[in-house]
Amino acid sequence: MADAEPGVVPAVEATADDIATMEIRGAATIADAAAAALATQADRSGAESPAAFRRHLRAAARTLYETRPTAVSLPNALRYVLRGMDGETVADLRASTIARAEAFRRDLERAQETLGGIGANRLRDGDVVMTHCHSTDALACIDVALESGKAIEAIVKETRPRKQGHITARQLREWGVPVTVIVDNAARRYLDRADHVLVGADSIAADGSVINKVGTSGLAVNARERGVPVMVAAQTIKLHPDTMTGHTVEIELRDEREVLSDEERATIVGGGDDDESVAADDGLTVDNPAFDVTPARYVDAIVTERGQFPPESIVTLMRELFGETTDEPWTA
Ligand code: RI2
Numbered sequence: 001m002a003d004a005e006p007g008v009v010p011a012v013e014a015t016a017d018d019i020a021t022m023e024i025r026g027a028a029t030i031a032d033a034a035a036a037a038l039a040t041q042a043d044r045s046g047a048e049s050p051a052a053f054r055r056h057l058r059a060a061a062r063t064l065y066e067t068r069p070t071a072v073s074l075p076n077a078l079r080y081v082l083r084g085m086d087g088e089t090v091a092d093l094r095a096s097t098i099a100r101a102e103a104f105r106r107d108l109e110r111a112q113e114t115l116g117g118i119g120a121n122r123l124r125d126g127d128v129v130m131t132h133c134h135s136t137d138a139l140a141c142i143d144v145a146l147e148s149g150k151a152i153e154a155i156v157k158e159t160r161p162r163k164q165g166h167i168t169a170r171q172l173r174e175w176g177v178p179v180t181v182i183v184d185n186a187a188r189r190y191l192d193r194a195d196h197v198l199v200g201a202d203s204i205a206a207d208g209s210v211i212n213k214v215g216t217s218g219l220a221v222n223a224r225e226r227g228v229p230v231m232v233a234a235q236t237i238k239l240h241p242d243t244m245t246g247h248t249v250e251i252e253l254r255d256e257r258e259v260l261s262d263e264e265r266a267t268i269v270g271g272g273d274d275d276e277s278v279a280a281d282d283g284l285t286v287d288n289p290a291f292d293v294t295p296a297r298y299v300d301a302i303v304t305e306r307g308q309f310p311p312e313s314i315v316t317l318m319r320e321l322f323g324e325t326t327d328e329p330w331t332a
Contacts, residue, residue, distance in 0.1 A: 007056030008063050009044045012037045019067040019074075022162070027202045028112060028136050031073035031237055032105055034064045038081045039101035042094045053093045057085055061330035069250040070211060070291050071202040072240040075328070080104050082329040111235045111305035116140030119198075119233050119303040125150040127195040130187065130228070133159045133213035134167040135200025137233040141303065142198070146175055153178045155190050159213060161258045161288065187219055191226040201234035201302075205243040206318055208296030208311025210234075211251070214289050220298035229300040232311075236304050241322035244315065249293070256286035 004013050015037040018024040024033045041060040047053035061078040068074065084100025087093040119141025123129065131138060131154060145152055154172050156179055158165040169179045182190055191197075197219060203211040210216065210232050220230045240249055260268075269282040296311035303309075306317060 005059035005063060007045070007047065007052065008060045009041055011040045011044065012060045012063055015040075016063045016067050019064070025164075026134060026136055027071040027073040027200065027238055028108060028235060030068070030071055031077035032108055034074055034077045035081050035101040035104045035108075037064055038078070039098045042085075042097035042101070045090075045094065047090055050088060050090055050093055053090050054085065057082065057093075057097060058330045058332055065328075065330055068252055070252045071238075072242075072249070073202075073235075073237045076237050076239075076241075077104060078330060079328070108235070108237065111237070112137060112140045113144075114305040115233060115235055115303055116144040118305070118308055119231065120144035120148060120150075122231055122301065122303070122308070123150060123152060123196065126153075128153045128155060128193055129196045129198045130155040130157065130190065130194040130219075130223075131165070131168050132157045132197070132199045132216055132219055134164040134171075135212075135233060137235055137238075138198045138200045139168065139171055141231075141233050142172070142177065143175065146177070153180075155180045155182060155194055157182060157184050157187055157215070157219070159215065160184055164213070184215055188222045188226070191223055191228050194223075194228050197223045197228055197230045199230070199232055201232050201238045202291055203240040203243075203249045204232075204234055204238050204302060204311075204314060205240055205249060205293075206315045207243070208299065208302070208314050210294045210296075210299055210302070210311070211240075211249050211291050212294065214292045217292045217294040217298070220294045224298050230294075230298060232299055232302045234302055234304060236306055236317065236321055239314065239318045239321065241318060244318060244322070251292070252290040254288045254290050256288050259288045260286050 015033055019030055045056050047056050081101045086096040123145040154177050156165045156169045169181050172179050199212055199216050201210050201212045223230050269284050299311045301308050302311050
C-alpha cells in the first residue's frame with residue numbers, strides 16, 4: 001500500500017488497495033466502490049474546519065484515482081461526488097457529500113437496469129451470445145432477456161490472464177443459461193455458432209472506439225469477418241470526456257506475474273531459487289496490458305441507459321452529458 005495522505009481514513013485506503021489488486025474490479029463496480037469510499041471518508045473525517053474537510057476529501061479522491069488508470073468510471077465518479085460537496089460548515093459538507101455519493105450509487109444501479117432493458121431488445125429468443133471477460137453491464141442485458149422469457153445460450157471466453165470469464169460463466173449458470181467455456185484462441189472457430197458478441201467497456205472515446213479487456217479488439221475484427229454483430233453494453237459513466245479534447249486513454253500495464261509466475265519464468269530462462277544469475281537481466285520480457293482499443297468501425301452498437309448508439313455518434317451524447325469541462329477537482 002502507498003503512503004497514506006494526511007486525513008485519509010483507513011477504509012478509503014483499503015478500498016484503494018482492493019481496486020489496485022482487483023479484489024474490486026469491473027468499471028461499474030469500481031465507480032460504485034469509489035463513491036462509497038468518499039461517503040465513508042466524509043462520514044469518518046476527523047477534520048475540524050471546512051478547509052481541512054475539503055482537503056481530506058480531495059486527498060481521498062486522489063488515493064482512489066491513482067489505483068487504476070484505464071476505466072474512466074473511476075474519475076467520473078470522483079468528479080461527480082466532489083462537485084456535490086457543498087456547505088459552510090463541516091456538518092453541511094459532510095451531509096452534502098454523503099447525499100451526493102448515495103445519489104450517484106442509486107443512479108448507477110438504475111442506469112444498469114435501464115441499459116439491460118435496451119440491450120435485451122437486441123437479443124432474440126434462442127440466440128447464442130459470445131462474451132469476453134466479465135461485465136455487469138453486458139450481463140444486465142442477458143438478465144433482462146431471460147426475465148422476459150427468451151432462451152439464451154452463451155459461449156464464454158475464459159479471458160486470459162486472470163480468467164474473469166469464469167465469473168461470467170458462474171453467473172450465467174446461476175441464471176440457468178447453458179454455457180460453453182472456450183479458451184480465447186478458440187473464439188474465431190466458435191463465432192460460427194454465435195448470433196452476437198456482447199462485451200462491456202472500461203472507457204469509450206469520443207471517436208466511438210471502445211477500450212475494454214485485452215482481446216476485445218481481435219474478437220471484434222474476427223466477428224466482423226464472420227458477420228456477427230458486436231454489441232457493447234456501457235453505461236454513460238464509461239464515456240471518457242477527456243477524449244473530446246484529444247487526450248488518449250492510458251492502457252494499464254499490470255504485473256507480469258499475472259501472465260508468468262516466477263516458477264514458470266524459471267522454466268523458460270533456467271535457474272531456480274538458488275541461481276543468482278536468473279535474477280537481474282535474464283533477457284525475457286513479459287508484457288501484460290490489461291486493455292486494448294477496438295476501433296468504432298468494428299462495433300455495431302453501443303448500448304447505454306440513454307439508448308442505443310452507433311459508435312460514431314456517441315460524441316453527441318458525451319457533449320450533452322459532460323460539456324467540455326473535464327476538470328480534476330482532486331488535484332487542488
Ligand atoms: P462492468 C472490466 O475490467 C472488463 O474489461 C469489463 O468489460 C469492464 O471492466 C466493464 O465492467 P477489469 O476491471 O462495468 O476486470 O460492465 O480489468 O461491470
